[in-house]
Amino acid sequence: xxxxxxxxxxxxxxxxxxxxxxxxxxxxxxxxxxxxxxxxxxxxxxxxxxxxxxxxxxxxxxxxxxxxxxxxxxxxxxxxxxxxxxxxxxxxxxxxxxxxxxxxxxxxxxxxxxxxxxxxxxxxxxxxxxxxxxxxx
Numbered sequence: 001x002x003x004x005x006x007x008x009x010x011x012x013x014x015x016x017x018x019x020x021x022x023x024x025x026x027x028x029x030x031x032x033x034x035x036x037x038x039x040x041x042x043x044x045x046x047x048x049x050x051x052x053x054x055x056x057x058x059x060x061x062x063x064x065x066x067x068x069x070x071x072x073x074x075x076x077x078x079x080x081x082x083x084x085x086x087x088x089x090x091x092x093x094x095x096x097x098x099x100x101x102x103x104x105x106x107x108x109x110x111x112x113x114x115x116x117x118x119x120x121x122x123x124x125x126x127x128x129x130x131x132x133x134x135x136x137x
Contacts, residue, residue: 001069001088017042021095029103030113043126047119077115082108
């Protein structure tokens, strides 16, 4: 998933959103219920870019058919070192339709939960605005 990795590392919000399928489902490392939809997932990923400091991928693992990838990352959230993995599945059009994130250690997961929780109202507003302005999201 080199295109996604390059977009994230360049902090290119438009390129990231362009790689998401309309029916993408985002599964958070700290929320029980997955978040469906391109507008919501794009808003969550923008919040991640605001909250995660020194974010960088350290390894990429992709299956033989190129539809499933694991991107291992490191970052800092609220002073806690975070190691995590983005598990991505792409559909037949090459767009991400399943996005699952896991993080460790527990103290980092708690920091992520608190920092992202503080962003949640803004995420909801951004997603609602994007869905109104860009109905295809």
